[in-house]
Amino acid sequence: MNFNRKDLSDDQLRHIYIELLRPRLIEEKMLVLLRQGKIAKWFSGIGQEAIAVGCGLGLDKDEYILPMHRNLGVFTTRQIPLHRLFAQWQGKPGGFTNGRDRSFHFGTQEFKIIGMISHLGPQLGVADGIALGNLLKKNNQVTAVFSGDGGSSEGDFHESLNVAAVWDLPVIFVVENNGYGLSTPSREQFRMKQFIDKGIGYGMEAVQVDGNNILETYRTFKRIAESIRANPRPVLLECLTFRMRGHEEASGTKYVPQELFDEWGKKDPLNNYENFLLKEKIIDEAFIALNRREIKQEIEKNL
Amino acid sequence: MNFNRKDLSDDQLRHIYIELLRPRLIEEKMLVLLRQGKIAKWFSGIGQEAIAVGCGLGLDKDEYILPMHRNLGVFTTRQIPLHRLFAQWQGKPGGFTNGRDRSFHFGTQEFKIIGMISHLGPQLGVADGIALGNLLKKNNQVTAVFSGDGGSSEGDFHESLNVAAVWDLPVIFVVENNGYGLSTPSREQFRMKQFIDKGIGYGMEAVQVDGNNILETYRTFKRIAESIRANPRPVLLECLTFRMRGHEEASGTKYVPQELFDEWGKKDPLNNYENFLLKEKIIDEAFIALNRREIKQEIEKNL
Amino acid sequence: MYNPATAPVIQPNSEKKTEKRYLDAISDGMRQAMQKFPDLVIMGQDIAEYGGVFKATQGFVEEFGKGRVRNTPICESAIIGAAQGLAINGMKAIVEMQFADFVTCGFNQIVNNLAKTHYRWGQSVDVVVRMPTGAGVNAGPFHSQSNEAWFVHTPGLKVVYPAFPGDAKGLMASAIEDPNPVMFFEHKGLYRSIAEEVHDDYYTVEIGKARLVKEGSDVSIITYGLGVHWALEAIKETGISADLIDLRTLLPWDQDAVEKSVRKTGRVIVLHEDTLTGGIGGEIAAHIAEHCFEHLDAPVVRSASLDTPVPMNVELEWNFLPKKRFVEQLKKLLTY
Amino acid sequence: MYNPATAPVIQPNSEKKTEKRYLDAISDGMRQAMQKFPDLVIMGQDIAEYGGVFKATQGFVEEFGKGRVRNTPICESAIIGAAQGLAINGMKAIVEMQFADFVTCGFNQIVNNLAKTHYRWGQSVDVVVRMPTGAGVNAGPFHSQSNEAWFVHTPGLKVVYPAFPGDAKGLMASAIEDPNPVMFFEHKGLYRSIAEEVHDDYYTVEIGKARLVKEGSDVSIITYGLGVHWALEAIKETGISADLIDLRTLLPWDQDAVEKSVRKTGRVIVLHEDTLTGGIGGEIAAHIAEHCFEHLDAPVVRSASLDTPVPMNVELEWNFLPKKRFVEQLKKLLTY
Numbered sequence A, B: 001m002n003f004n005r006k007d008l009s010d011d012q013l014r015h016i017y018i019e020l021l022r023p024r025l026i027e028e029k030m031l032v033l034l035r036q037g038k039i040a041k042w043f044s045g046i047g048q049e050a051i052a053v054g055c056g057l058g059l060d061k062d063e064y065i066l067p068m069h070r071n072l073g074v075f076t077t078r079q080i081p082l083h084r085l086f087a088q089w090q091g092k093p094g095g096f097t098n099g100r101d102r103s104f105h106f107g108t109q110e111f112k113i114i115g116m117i118s119h120l121g122p123q124l125g126v127a128d129g130i131a132l133g134n135l136l137k138k139n140n141q142v143t144a145v146f147s148g149d150g151g152s153s154e155g156d157f158h159e160s161l162n163v164a165a166v167w168d169l170p171v172i173f174v175v176e177n178n179g180y181g182l183s184t185p186s187r188e189q190f191r192m193k194q195f196i197d198k199g200i201g202y203g204m205e206a207v208q209v210d211g212n213n214i215l216e217t218y219r220t221f222k223r224i225a226e227s228i229r230a231n232p233r234p235v236l237l238e239c240l241t242f243r244m245r246g247h248e249e250a251s252g253t254k255y256v257p258q259e260l261f262d263e264w265g266k267k268d269p270l271n272n273y274e275n276f277l278l279k280e281k282i283i284d285e286a287f288i289a290l291n292r293r294e295i296k297q298e299i300e301k302n303l
Numbered sequence C, D: 001m002y003n004p005a006t007a008p009v010i011q012p013n014s015e016k017k018t019e020k021r022y023l024d025a026i027s028d029g030m031r032q033a034m035q036k037f038p039d040l041v042i043m044g045q046d047i048a049e050y051g052g053v054f055k056a057t058q059g060f061v062e063e064f065g066k067g068r069v070r071n072t073p074i075c076e077s078a079i080i081g082a083a084q085g086l087a088i089n090g091m092k093a094i095v096e097m098q099f100a101d102f103v104t105c106g107f108n109q110i111v112n113n114l115a116k117t118h119y120r121w122g123q124s125v126d127v128v129v130r131m132p133t134g135a136g137v138n139a140g141p142f143h144s145q146s147n148e149a150w151f152v153h154t155p156g157l158k159v160v161y162p163a164f165p166g167d168a169k170g171l172m173a174s175a176i177e178d179p180n181p182v183m184f185f186e187h188k189g190l191y192r193s194i195a196e197e198v199h200d201d202y203y204t205v206e207i208g209k210a211r212l213v214k215e216g217s218d219v220s221i222i223t224y225g226l227g228v229h230w231a232l233e234a235i236k237e238t239g240i241s242a243d244l245i246d247l248r249t250l251l252p253w254d255q256d257a258v259e260k261s262v263r264k265t266g267r268v269i270v271l272h273e274d275t276l277t278g279g280i281g282g283e284i285a286a287h288i289a290e291h292c293f294e295h296l297d298a299p300v301v302r303s304a305s306l307d308t309p310v311p312m313n314v315e316l317e318w319n320f321l322p323k324k325r326f327v328e329q330l331k332k333l334l335t336y
């Protein structure tokens, strides 16, 4: 994986590292809690963190993001206090739904995050409306909304992209293309070569990015957001990535060939970025150890 | 308008003429009946007949067609006795729904035509299922299904094209692109330049044709159908055309600029084809008069 | 369940009234709300220059501009979703279904997004979905449906269904003021067929309150929408002394008003245009049977359409609709 | 309304029985129907190699091939439409919703296409839509819904909801044999929690017939699905002598069986897991109140979930569900 720091300072690069590390460590803890029966369900985003984190860092804090079930990094980059997230996942008071809904199915105006409902697709239309609001208010804000590759087969995907195109809505439609929808591989979900091939059919710009390269994702979100703020329009952003733990913990990974795990394991967004920073001497092992310890403490403190 | 007869015999060219003339004359009569209050509603297909007629002639008689509200030519080329159509439109017994549903909202296994419900979009998924049945039966039959340009904004359009692509279903998705959905022009419906730009986004072949040129539409349907029978797969067929009487009789045409009527009036599918045949001396005025008289008699007899 | 804030009670500023048709009253209510709320946006198919297929938004684009009066592509789901997005972003939205029948293409957004969001994380969804509904217009199975019962069975929605121009205007204002999602049913058959003197000023009519249209002693007729007009005709025709209750709001419905009347008359017939099985009549009749049991002198009777789609042919349609059967059922009930 | 042809009554070829869980019984019914009908196709998300999220089609793709056991892209509407297309082309189809909650994304195809086609032009729509449904599994508002009432209010559909493995297998066979569109509800909470001896051979259980699960004299409990098991517990717990009627089919429902029991006991409670307002309980209670008025010794009581979405938290969820309230209501009814 090639990393190009361009004009990013050492501090910025380190900050990005910490933001990428945090969701990974939180997830690792959650997987333990899941095995202990303390949370009911978990959709792992391990392997895909660079997309959510790139998005969270690339947009301004007061711009709405509509993430999905694998996008913990959106929540952590917005600095939601972890005890609130944990309470939410455990269905306890102090979360965002007071036990009424589960996992990432909530929104918060405080952090400008609007979570999905379970149904795949409806959040895309909601993003259109939020963006229309921004357009009418002329506040130059961008909205980002996530879809999986599988979920893109829903009619809502088409309707929402089309409306955004016709109305010049300032939305980034992020497709996390991880090659699977639950057990079903891409070849049984669609036939186009890549998602960016859908752009021309909506009269919409489309951009493809290596979803595992945090500097690429971050910079792409930032660049598109800046451009859209100046010149409101939708952009389709395809992020190529992979789910390293299958669909959700309960469903196993038997249906995924081992070669894919091997191949994508080498492309792990955190390891690769860490190695790059180590090689460039921007961080050292002590830095890593310190930050892992600090984040773990933060996690324990908030549980 | 350029007509290229290629290997079509004079008889074939004349037959095509009669098939193109019949729906026009039926419609003209219906417009009279509408004014007399004998039928309740009418969506005129005048100006677009070359598509429905091309489809009806291009497919085999035992292949399913799923037409829309402007596709009288599909019904007439399948030689449905006119009295049954008239009874249907007047909500009388002897039609296809015995007064239960209106206008073209019916199906008939006898003529292998499956009419739409009012809702735009659902017929596309139904076509997928019919085509899947053919694929599983290995009977090498093609299915054709119609959508308007406006109706293509519905989620069902996307879902159905995608399923057809993934499953290699032998379906021709016909988009009659007439520039309007009711009062709303294309620029408020979508932003892509043309419908065939959607092909690549589904991994689907896409073909564009002058929808007002009967020899082009007929030959394109025939060619695609033959190809799909041998090699099952979906094809998106965009037919460029125009509604010469607006959306439906009750809604007027005020919202359409006169220039468009002028421009497209010159491209009338019947007049142009008639002129070509006259010029080539394949028919003469007497032939025209005779056929008009015969069809009108047929109409009166069946009323 | 709901955002507890409701529409304020607003009285008209003056007594000025003009004769308005049902359609004009709805249009008037929307126009004045557009003037009052600069953040209110209307979206729908052909609603801008064309004014909508029923012309309810005629002239709106000229007055409020294309930004706030928006022609949409033909897609119900994304637009209803967009309405929720506007609400999340602090605005208000009205979505016009071209016909109520087409709401099924945006059904998921309504029942799972609009209806459940406030319960889940406290976000109000300040959206009105306009539903030109109903039969008797010879338009067949897909342009005549009554589908209010699905929404009455969806916690989180409010469902409003006025029968008169005055109520239509005031309830439209309330629906827009109310921060909760409101399904606003408008009977197409009433648009141009009824008119009455309606206040010119802006005012609200409270959601959740029924109206006693006629007072009588022998029987309570509980109905709404076109049913109210059928009941009026039947009362006139038969001379029966009846309480005629127009529910006006179907969710939450006015149990107090209904119970009060039933306790007085001891006989009830519930009438609606919608089909019988699983219709709202069941809810109301069951409630009465459970909570007014000791006050009933006769079984609670339901009068509703046949359990089929709405046929197009005019004779089939009037056989489908309960109007004629209702009069018979009413007479029979009085002789019980 | 319906194609009058119904599923034939088929008795099992032998008395051989095996203990089967609810899920196995459903799976068994489908497998044997796949063997019997070479034109039957099953479609759904992850139903092929993966066997479906509940494993109801485990092993099917190996036995019947990928042609007839089809993983679909994630889109409910086109697939339900495709099922109708298969039926039009002379085949039969089963569509599995991954969760019943997601049917709202294909709602239009069901209520306007599947349900109305036979009425409109006489074409049967030989489709079964499988609906893994219900709460009590701690899965929150979007994986727990009971949405059968919407479909019971849609003329043209049949709605089936078995509570026991033996009924589940036989009703599945009937649903597939029946040429009409059938919504087949399966309670997720029952999949692996109940088992009984079930015939190994293929057989049908008639659609439209309720089952008297227990006989008693003091009260009639009318319910279905998980409610049947709650009622069994309640009867055991309280020792009350009750007729317990499991409706099994919700549309058309067995009015005769219900009326017969009510005439005997004079007291009725209708119980369902679904929310109260606008639920099926209203239909049944209203019907009883109208048609058994003179046989009632007490008001018809309804016991149902609270009018909110289904909360995730286990305490909230059990407070939402009527199980506990039901026992109180039942006892109170007996003292009326």
Ligand SMILES: Cc1ncc(C[n+]2csc(CCOP(=O)(O)OP(=O)(O)O)c2C)c(N)n1
Binding pocket: A070, A118, A119, A120, A147, A148, A149, A150, A151, A152, A154, A176, A178, A180, A181, A182, A243, A247, D045, D074, D098, D102, D105
């Ligand atoms: C309307 C709807 N249908 C089906 C599902 C069940 N479901 C949940 S996640 C999932 C797979 C999603 O795949 P994809 O969109 O690629 O996202 P990923 O899990 O790969 O991130 C499915 C089928 C759903 N949530 N909503």
Ligand SMILES: Cc1ncc(C[n+]2csc(CCOP(=O)(O)OP(=O)(O)O)c2C)c(N)n1
Binding pocket: B070, B118, B119, B120, B147, B148, B149, B150, B151, B152, B154, B176, B178, B180, B181, B182, B243, B247, C045, C074, C098, C102, C105
């Ligand atoms: C789901 C749905 N929404 C709205 C409508 C109302 N409607 C009927 S025809 C029409 C315009 C269709 O335009 P297009 O698809 O371009 O077909 P054309 O009339 O131009 O042939 C509209 C909006 C409908 N029939 N179905």
Ligand SMILES: [Mg+2]
Binding pocket: A148, A149, A150, A176, A177, A178, A179, A180, A181, A182
């Ligand atoms: Mg995926």
Ligand SMILES: [Mg+2]
Binding pocket: B148, B149, B150, B176, B177, B178, B179, B180, B181, B182
């Ligand atoms: Mg058009």
